[in-house]
Amino acid sequence: MDVQIAPPPQELRVASIPVIQVRDVTKKFGSADPIIKNLSFEVEPGQIFCLLGPSGSGKSTIVRMLIGIYKATSGEIKVLGANPYHYTNHTRGRFGYMPQQFVLYPELSVLDNIKLVSSIYQMKLLKRAPKIKEALEFVNLWDVRTRIAAKLSGGMQRRLNLATTLVHQPELIFMDEPTAGIDPVLRARFWEHFKELSKQGHTIFVTTQYVTEADYCDKVAILNEGQLLAFGTPDEVRHEVIGGEIVNLSLEEITHPVLSLLRQLPGILKYEIITSQSLRLTVDNSAEATKDIITSFQEHNFSIVSIEPYRPDFEEVFVKLLKNNERIIKE
Amino acid sequence: MTLLALTISFIRKELLGTLRQPSLMLTILVGPFVILALFGLGYKAKSSYPTILVVPDWPQLSTNKADYKEVIKDTFELVRISKNLDEARNALKTGEASIVIDVKENALDEIYAGRNAIFPVYYRNLNPVDSSYIEFSLYVYGTEFNKTVVQQGFEAAKPKPGATQKLDESVNLLDNSMKNGDMVGARTQVSVLRALVVVSAQQLDQLYLPGRSNNQTTQQKLLVKQLLDVVVKSGADQAKADLENTQKRLDALETGFNQNDLNSPAQRTQLESIRSSVRSNNEKLNRLNSIPSGVMVEPVLLKAQNQIASTVNYINFYSPAVIILLLQHIAITLAALSNVRDSQLGTIEIFRVGPVGPVQLLTAKLISFMLLILLMGCLLVALIITILGVPAINLEQNLWAILAVLAATIYASIGLGFLVAGLSRTESQAVQLSMVLMLATIFFSGFLVPITQFIEPVQYVSYFIPTAFGASELQNLLLDGQVFRLEKFIILLGVGTVYLLIGLFLYRRQYKVK
Numbered sequence: 001m002d003v004q005i006a007p008p009p010q011e012l013r014v015a016s017i018p019v020i021q022v023r024d025v026t027k028k029f030g031s032a033d034p035i036i037k038n039l040s041f042e043v044e045p046g047q048i049f050c051l052l053g054p055s056g057s058g059k060s061t062i063v064r065m066l067i068g069i070y071k072a073t074s075g076e077i078k079v080l081g082a083n084p085y086h087y088t089n090h091t092r093g094r095f096g097y098m099p100q101q102f103v104l105y106p107e108l109s110v111l112d113n114i115k116l117v118s119s120i121y122q123m124k125l126l127k128r129a130p131k132i133k134e135a136l137e138f139v140n141l142w143d144v145r146t147r148i149a150a151k152l153s154g155g156m157q158r159r160l161n162l163a164t165t166l167v168h169q170p171e172l173i174f175m176d177e178p179t180a181g182i183d184p185v186l187r188a189r190f191w192e193h194f195k196e197l198s199k200q201g202h203t204i205f206v207t208t209q210y211v212t213e214a215d216y217c218d219k220v221a222i223l224n225e226g227q228l229l230a231f232g233t234p235d236e237v238r239h240e241v242i243g244g245e246i247v248n249l250s251l252e253e254i255t256h257p258v259l260s261l262l263r264q265l266p267g268i269l270k271y272e273i274i275t276s277q278s279l280r281l282t283v284d285n286s287a288e289a290t291k292d293i294i295t296s297f298q299e300h301n302f303s304i305v306s307i308e309p310y311r312p313d314f315e316e317v318f319v320k321l322l323k324n325n326e327r328i329i330k331e
Numbered sequence: 332m333t334l335l336a337l338t339i340s341f342i343r344k345e346l347l348g349t350l351r352q353p354s355l356m357l358t359i360l361v362g363p364f365v366i367l368a369l370f371g372l373g374y375k376a377k378s379s380y381p382t383i384l385v386v387p388d389w390p391q392l393s394t395n396k397a398d399y400k401e402v403i404k405d406t407f408e409l410v411r412i413s414k415n416l417d418e419a420r421n422a423l424k425t426g427e428a429s430i431v432i433d434v435k436e437n438a439l440d441e442i443y444a445g446r447n448a449i450f451p452v453y454y455r456n457l458n459p460v461d462s463s464y465i466e467f468s469l470y471v472y473g474t475e476f477n478k479t480v481v482q483q484g485f486e487a488a489k490p491k492p493g494a495t496q497k498l499d500e501s502v503n504l505l506d507n508s509m510k511n512g513d514m515v516g517a518r519t520q521v522s523v524l525r526a527l528v529v530v531s532a533q534q535l536d537q538l539y540l541p542g543r544s545n546n547q548t549t550q551q552k553l554l555v556k557q558l559l560d561v562v563v564k565s566g567a568d569q570a571k572a573d574l575e576n577t578q579k580r581l582d583a584l585e586t587g588f589n590q591n592d593l594n595s596p597a598q599r600t601q602l603e604s605i606r607s608s609v610r611s612n613n614e615k616l617n618r619l620n621s622i623p624s625g626v627m628v629e630p631v632l633l634k635a636q637n638q639i640a641s642t643v644n645y646i647n648f649y650s651p652a653v654i655i656l657l658l659q660h661i662a663i664t665l666a667a668l669s670n671v672r673d674s675q676l677g678t679i680e681i682f683r684v685g686p687v688g689p690v691q692l693l694t695a696k697l698i699s700f701m702l703l704i705l706l707m708g709c710l711l712v713a714l715i716i717t718i719l720g721v722p723a724i725n726l727e728q729n730l731w732a733i734l735a736v737l738a739a740t741i742y743a744s745i746g747l748g749f750l751v752a753g754l755s756r757t758e759s760q761a762v763q764l765s766m767v768l769m770l771a772t773i774f775f776s777g778f779l780v781p782i783t784q785f786i787e788p789v790q791y792v793s794y795f796i797p798t799a800f801g802a803s804e805l806q807n808l809l810l811d812g813q814v815f816r817l818e819k820f821i822i823l824l825g826v827g828t829v830y831l832l833i834g835l836f837l838y839r840r841q842y843k844v845k
Contacts, residue, residue: 029845067684071844085844089686097684103677107348116344119336120685148351164681 017081018042019172019203020049020066025075027061027226034073035061036226043205043219045171048198051207052214052318053223059207060100062223063176066205067097080172093121096170100177102157104164106150110141113149114164121168128167135163139193155186162193173197175206179213191216211318222321229321234314241317241324244269245286249279249293250305258302265292280310337687337695345665345703363657363711367719371646378464380429380454382407383419387436402476403432406468423455430454430465478628485539485624494534495613498527502606509594509602518588521581524605528581531612532574538619540565541630554631570615573608580605639811641722650715651809652778652802658708658737659744659798660769665700666748667761670838675758679841689839693749697831700745701738708737716809724812732815733808739820740801743827747797750830753837772798795826 020043027036036058043049051059064070065077068084077084082091104113114135118128136142139159144152149160158178165173175194179187191213194204198218206217214220214234222230222237230237239245251258254276262271262281267289272280283289286309297304384403386392394412403409410428413419422428431453435441438448452469456462501523508516541554584601592598637643673679682692712733715721726733747768755761773779775792776799782790793799800823807813 068844069680069683089688092684092686095684097681099677099680101677103681105344105348105676105678107351108344109347112343112347116340117681117685119340120682120687122336122686125336125339 017045018078019045019047019080020205021076021078022062022066023076025062025065025072025077027058027065027070028073034226036065036072039075039226039228041221041228041231043203045203046198046201047218048194048204048206048216049219049221050214050217051205051221051223052211053207053209055209057223058226059209059223060176061226063097063174063205063207067095067174089122093168094170095172095174096165096168098161098165098173098175098178100180102149102154102161104149104157104160107148109146109148110136110152110160110163111145113160114167117164118167123168131167131169135167138166138196139163155182158182158186158190162190166197170202172203172205175204177207177209179208179210187213211314214314214318222318224322224325227325229325237321238312238314238317241321242282242312244282244284245289246310246312247281247283247286247289247293247307248274248310249281249307251277251279252303252305253277254279257300261296261300261302262293265289265296267292277305334691334695334698337691338698341695341699342702345669345699349703363653364714364718367646367650367653367715370649371719374645378406378461379408380406380465381410381427382430382432383411383413383422383428384409385413385416385419385431385433387434388414389436406464407432407472420453423453429456482624482628485627488537488539489620489624494527494531495616498524498531498609498613501527502602502609506602506606509598512593514588514591514593517593518585521585521588524577524581528574528577531616532571535567535571535574535616538567539627540567540619541627550631566615566618570612570619573612573615577605577608577612580608640724641810643810646719647721647810648806650719650721651712651805652798654708654711654715655737655740655798655801655805656769656772656776656778657711658704658741659747659772659796659801660765661707662700662704662741662744663748663751663768664762664765665704666696666745666834667751667755667765668758669696669700670749670752671755671758671761674756674841683842689835689842693831693835693838697742697745697749700748701741704741704745705734705737708741709734712737712805712809721809723809726809729808729812729815733805735815735820736801736804736808739823739827740797743797743823743830746827746830746834749834749838753834753840772796775799776802778802794822797823797827 020041022042023040025036025039026034028034039062051062053059061070065072066079066084068087071085079087080091080094082088105116108116111132114132115128118132119125123131133142136145139162141156141159141163144156149157152160162175162178165175179190182190187210194206195216198204208214214222214237217234220230220232220234220237221228230240232240254273259271262268262279267284269282269284271282274280281289281293290307290309293307294304382403384396384399386394392414394414396409396412399409399412407430416431416433419428419431419433423431433451433453435448435450438450441448450473454462454465456465501520505517505520505524508514508520580601584598584605587593587595587598587601641647673682716723716726723729748765751761751764751768755764771792775782775785775789776796777793778798782793782799785792800819804816804819808815
């Protein structure tokens, strides 16, 4: 099933000016096929915006267009109200960028690295110390501030990258696959950091290929081969992809009368027999459907072993989305 | 303010990066000293080549090398004497000897046939400097050999002291004959005296005197103000006049004898005049005889006096140049690797995204590298003065000039480093380019071969090499206390600025939106 790109919620657009506006953007390198195809989305202030897609889908290219390293072949991009190809130093100071790899100096200590970056962001020599401490404490690196970066673990190096991105307290933070290649425990900690930053009012634009991370975000854009396949809150995307919500129903026995009853109930879009005693129902609204099923089954004296809403994980959603997309392309 | 903060950050980065690598510190600071000290202790300033002397197979010629130690010495270390040329030449191939000198048995025949006697010298050496040195040394030794032969000839050609004694004896005998009334004896002595005067006059005419020549060459003219001076200064003219006077007095004496006047007062006066002339003549001849034949063979020596204000030696000369060469190399590699490494690490992305432009970044890097390398340069200069004893003439007056030379050299070298970075994609490329520049510096900066030994167009290459200016200026300032040459300083600053601008242009390409 094809999923339409959901527009940003009306109330958010009215309430505030989007931090990032991308309209009909296409990016080509030379005469090759476009890497990004007719992309449009908006990011609202204070959101965690996740650009989700497999490796090579064009996530880093989009980030590089947003930070002004690449120029869109066509379309329009506005970040903090400015054109990325004509950023002023003032605008550059309002956002931070965390590259995919560790790009700081391995021979310098944690503190020296963050000091160097803070001087790039024109932080005053005498006033930057508290902010540096704050950033390092935020990522739990203050205690190892004198350690040489080369001697940090991979996870610590990522956190140092994050601290240097945050040190000048940017409004908008771009992070290109910050959790790539690190263990799940550390990834979860990173997302805690991002949530905390979001609470503090920062807007976060993050790319990832871990689909399960979508649930941490306020908005998700799913990208494949340079095309936006889905856009919205994680639940909106899930709903669009699955075609509704899921309810798992367990019975003593699945009979024709039961199936006939389910077909007659409003709000049940389809059902799928999982085992001889269990069914997966796709419904418009899981709460209402559950209530209707219980009532109808009682009226017809059908017994229910269990009924519960099921929230498929995003991995399942993502796979389904890609399959849908492949089918559409084939058709 | 941003530039200051950035500069301080880069100074910290480079300083801490260096301090955290003790081996690098050792290489940079101690390395040059170990090299210079070893050079100073080990360099003997002249080469010594194992030499075989091949002599004719004559019974009177010994094959004991001790007998030839006065002939073959210093540059040529006599290893043995041989009478077989083929065997000696084979020793060149085996490496036993570097030089074979073949003394030909027909040398004297050649000389008397009106030709130069040629002693072939065989050597086997790939090094052009060594080859030139060997050939120059052979020329010197050939000249020395000939001088010895000519000196012996001069010694043999000197007027014999016996002639003057005979003149004296004969005058005394004449005196006795006149006093004793012995007319026959007196006439005999007059004849003897006449013969001796003729012989002495002939010897005077044949005597070689420096500057005495009818066809005066430039060399003769440099020695003699006018021709007369030669005979006046040498005394040969007076000697000749004395002989002529003696001849006249003898004539007068003989006229008196013919008139039977043997010992009148007038005749005595003639005799005393003869005695006086003979004495005077003898003095002149003795004076000419007393000139050593060595002086006659080598009448003029050029005595060199270097007018620089310190002692010339290899350590003094090369230490400032080595420091400058080292500073140039460090500045080029540091600046080049810094930029290339930023690209390879990806740090350039942080710089690109941040509110700092390429001009600010390169300026901060330039200032930080300059300060660090200048500090290193000052330390190295202080160390060569204090530890290696390199002179520092007028140090107090020239301190600022020395700093300016170091700063200008480092400035231009950093510019060159940024240019190298712009042309390199990887660190190994940057290192290779730096090494090529090092090689060009060694050849074309005057470090190894004086710039004046190149043809004029190639000499201009040196203007593009910071070491060419830095090394010669630091040597002039430290070793001779010379005045700082502002025009060369300005040229170097200009060249450095051109390098920086090209480096900046290439660096900015990385900032271009793709």
